[in-house]
Amino acid sequence: MRLIFAGTPDVAVPSLRVLAASDHDIATVVTRPDAPIGRRRVLTPSPVAAAAEELGLPVLKTARLDEAATARLATTDAELGVIVAYGGLVREPLLSMPEHGWINLHFSLLPRWRGAAPVQHALIAGDEETGASVFRLVAELDAGDVFEERRYAVPARATAGEVLNDLAGLGAELLRDVVAAIEGGRAVAIPQAGAATFAPKLTEPDGAVDWNEPADRVAGRIRGVTPEPGAHTTVAGIRIKLLDAEVPEGEVLLKPGEIAGHGRDILIGTATQSISVSKVQPAGRPVMSSGDWWRGVRSSQVRAGT
Structure with missing residues (x-):
């Protein structure tokens, strides 16, 4: 054809x-x-x-x-x-x-x-x-x-x-x-069945992470807006892009937005358990290991979203 x-x-x-x-x-x-x-x-x-x-x-x-x-x-x-x-x-x-x-x-x-x-x-x-x-x-x-x-x-x-x-x-x-x-004249199209849901185009504000949501919703949002429009939060006034997320096995309790080093990764608290992030990109800098970035921050007092 x-x-x-x-x-x-x-x-x-x-x-x-x-x-x-x-x-x-x-x-x-x-x-x-x-x-x-x-x-x-x-x-x-x-x-x-x-x-x-x-x-x-x-x-x-x-x-x-x-x-x-x-x-x-x-x-x-x-x-x-x-x-x-x-x-x-x-x-x-x-x-x-x-x-x-x-x-x-x-x-x-x-x-x-x-x-x-x-x-x-x-x-x-x-x-x-x-x-x-x-x-x-x-x-x-x-x-x-x-x-x-x-x-x-x-x-x-x-x-x-x-x-x-x-x-x-x-x-x-x-x-x-x-x-x-x-x-070949073999094609058969079947009407859609069930309730429709809608997926409008995402914009930059859709990438803002709310650490007061449950862990599964936070991780889903981060993964869903990556690479575009991009998941982001602020730490000590600096915008940080988060490039992946996972809810790890074993419950780790941190306060919403609280950050802790975890080997090469970091853990960030949510309304339920913590999520794990392995890659971040601070504003104006290249993508890096989240653990390396966090060690450079040198403060256990700052939190995501602040």
Whole structure:
């Protein structure tokens, strides 16, 4: 089949590569425009744009699938549209333009966690299982019938970035199978069942850690907002980014925000037991072992959040 592929970040690249390696013809790759990256704000192509250029595929860079983009895509005679984390809405008449419509690879087990940040919200909520779903794109947010899904057990200390990386590979294989089923006339989509939950995009304040919450919720938030927007607290007035978290075996009681060295790691108190953190990044400094950072603080009186 002739495909339109729409995607932008790193997690969409495995899907693009898998489809490009198949017998299908990718007529156009749609992605967001180049964005300023780094301290020097250098305009940089999206990961999908860079991969498409490497693969020799035509690229349409657009922030919105407006009339101009729709007119250009109409010339491709595509039979199916495929979207993976593009970052924009597909509306009519583009939604109905390909013969087989559009399908979307989404990183959750729908209808749980519809929205822009499903993996992040799953970890914040303490979900022990998530997955990937391929569904038919409709006007309502992530509400279309589901073709197939794959389940994924969340590792104990995994961050949202690590889980997304795993799901990107798992989802690419799932997407390939669904596209093949659609081509062969074997695809069956089933309506979503159960109560929907929603996963809006996270912002910088979502990364602030409240040490008065229970340990499992604190650890889930830290892991869920890592690497973006990033978990953070303050210690002696200095902002500290926390890069991982785990609730260790064996109850260690510290007051909320109280910090204690624990080998190469540190323990931080919550409303229940303490959590373990192994990597931190003080403002203006590189990532380091939390134990090394804490030994440099040289004070047992300071607490996280102060």
